[in-house]
Amino acid sequence: MTKYDERFKRKLVEQCLSGTAGPKSLARTHGLSHSQLRRWVAAYRSHGAAGLRKKFSHYDAEFRYAVLQRLWRDELSYTQVAALFDIRSPGSIGVWERRYHAGGVDALASKPRGGSRKMAAPISPEPAIPVDDAQRSREELLAELEYLRAENDYLKKLDALIQAKKLVAQKKRG
Structure with missing residues (x-):
């Protein structure tokens, strides 16, 4: 802009x-x-x-609520209210109105910007308890075999695509 x-x-x-x-x-x-x-x-x-x-200003919840009350009481447009209260962006009044309808006066308060100050501790997944293949059912073993075959096919296809791209790049250069 x-x-x-x-x-x-x-x-x-x-x-x-x-x-x-x-x-x-x-x-x-x-x-x-x-x-x-x-x-x-x-x-x-x-x-x-x-x-x-x-103008660089931040408005508190009381001011925002007063602007909305004036908007509703006098049935003014966002532009008219923005001119009355010297708010440079009339669109922000619409945002305030939606916030008010969603969460009341408390939703009009400014929210702190940026992320949290403290880094969250990583959540480590619990290690799976190894189970002996002799103790597993036939269906579990077949499901794992199907998964491993699909993974193997995927990796082979990926390798073939990479090789094809390299071949095309070599042909373009030479």
């Missing part, structure tokens, strides 16, 4: 607000989507030049 600097955004927003060009034509000439330009205009109207600056 292309990042635009604050001066560029402000120039386009001011052109749009002054009426010299419409948002669709202005966005088309600069290779933007008109919805992106409309979001910039809405953010500028609500928060001034600060609405166009880069």
